[in-house]
Amino acid sequence: MIGPSFPAGFRFGVATSAQQIEGAAREDGRGESVWDHCAAKPGFVKDRSDASRACDHYHRWRDDIALMRELGISAYRFSTGWSRVLPTGEGAPNEAGLAFYDRLVDGLLEAGITPFLTLDHWDLPQALDEKGGWGSRATVDAFVAYADVVSRRLGDRVKHWITHNEPWCVATLGHELGAHAPGRRDPAEALRVAHHLLLSHGRAVPVLRANSAGCEAGLTTMVTHVEPASTSAEDRDAARRLDGSFNRWFLDPLHRGAYPADAVADRVRRGHLASAEIPFVHDGDLRTIAVPADFLGINYYSRAVVKAGPDGEPVGVPQAPPEQLTEMGWEVWPQGFFDVLTRLTRDYAPKQIHVTENGAAFADPPASDGVVADPRRVDYLRTHLLAAQRAIEAGVPLAGYFAWSLMDNWEWAEGYTKRFGLYAVDFESQQRTAKHSARFYRDVVAAHAVPTVVPQYS
Numbered sequence: 001m002i003g004p005s006f007p008a009g010f011r012f013g014v015a016t017s018a019q020q021i022e023g024a025a026r027e028d029g030r031g032e033s034v035w036d037h038c039a040a041k042p043g044f045v046k047d048r049s050d051a052s053r054a055c056d057h058y059h060r061w062r063d064d065i066a067l068m069r070e071l072g073i074s075a076y077r078f079s080t081g082w083s084r085v086l087p088t089g090e091g092a093p094n095e096a097g098l099a100f101y102d103r104l105v106d107g108l109l110e111a112g113i114t115p116f117l118t119l120d121h122w123d124l125p126q127a128l129d130e131k132g133g134w135g136s137r138a139t140v141d142a143f144v145a146y147a148d149v150v151s152r153r154l155g156d157r158v159k160h161w162i163t164h165n166e167p168w169c170v171a172t173l174g175h176e177l178g179a180h181a182p183g184r185r186d187p188a189e190a191l192r193v194a195h196h197l198l199l200s201h202g203r204a205v206p207v208l209r210a211n212s213a214g215c216e217a218g219l220t221t222m223v224t225h226v227e228p229a230s231t232s233a234e235d236r237d238a239a240r241r242l243d244g245s246f247n248r249w250f251l252d253p254l255h256r257g258a259y260p261a262d263a264v265a266d267r268v269r270r271g272h273l274a275s276a277e278i279p280f281v282h283d284g285d286l287r288t289i290a291v292p293a294d295f296l297g298i299n300y301y302s303r304a305v306v307k308a309g310p311d312g313e314p315v316g317v318p319q320a321p322p323e324q325l326t327e328m329g330w331e332v333w334p335q336g337f338f339d340v341l342t343r344l345t346r347d348y349a350p351k352q353i354h355v356t357e358n359g360a361a362f363a364d365p366p367a368s369d370g371v372v373a374d375p376r377r378v379d380y381l382r383t384h385l386l387a388a389q390r391a392i393e394a395g396v397p398l399a400g401y402f403a404w405s406l407m408d409n410w411e412w413a414e415g416y417t418k419r420f421g422l423y424a425v426d427f428e429s430q431q432r433t434a435k436h437s438a439r440f441y442r443d444v445v446a447a448h449a450v451p452t453v454v455p456q457y458s
């Protein structure tokens, strides 16, 4: 049975990123990215894979647009590979790289699909990392120059720009926990990295607007709904700390022009900052970061329920048995999606929100009769779309939803072991096979509404 509809003009799309799907890592002048570099280090990527071939989208992009047409979506979120456009991150652009994105954008527009372009989806050119990477203020200038090159070339046709994807992951996973490229473990550097990412967003937005008349620009951040495991003061404080470092550290500067004072105090207490006077925040930076955006991009996957560890720091408390988690070990919690959407609207009043990623990794069975049965992903999408629809009814200015992801792809440090796609990819033959979730999403897009009952596919 078809449930409540989404408003007219609401965009349904799918999302991908360059490093995860393009492949052709050494073709047509592309330079090395930090992820290419780290993937070559033993043990960095779970299955020892790299993204040199990935989904071979660089050669198969026409077929992939055909999949999008099959879904009937009206928008596609992808990223440009920084080192494909500027092999060393700066200097002379690589014409072949820009020409690839030209073709892709033209192909999307011919198919009636609106491109949403992310400039930085984690693939910093390795040459820039060797000069200090995101920890260096010079990388801010390099990013703004890169934004200028891409938007000069594509800005007549691309009208939706996302500066960065999930700065928390780059800063914390990449520079504090060492789990993502560039694999460093330096909490003080991670804070500098976060600041430079935000600053480069603030500086790039006016450049995008100048080169792409009438465009909309924003940043995508990962948000999680944080709950204390009990009502104790300690657990509530642990939840406040996680919300501070994960959500508000990025949302507050973007919308309020200030880092959250309690979260800054937490970092001072932990020795990551010498004092609340943050030395790498220069005069005017916070004003630059708070440039009014046209939308806020959010990626939502799960919630976090935390208790206080021995030092008061948040420690996750599993809420569901392992068999109910996604392959990433993340709890399926659609109510948290509604909660973050309404909370963001209440606390930050963004003009518009786009859900730029939402989806789930499951170990799907092999294709049979040309289709892959993935009932858990269908259910994940259905329940989250219902939560999004309820959020709109509750007043959230939600304008678009992008399922992560169009197809199975290279899941960073997890390699090819985690599959998020609506289409299964056989990485040997590069064959794409629709999953039931693709059929489900196509039906949602066609009806502009979500079924309230679980569809049965045979």
Ligand code: IFM
Pocket (backbone or CB within 6 Å): 017, 020, 166, 299, 357, 404, 411
């Ligand atoms: O695959 C990633 C994506 O690149 C960024 N957001 C989270 C996804 C799933 O881990």
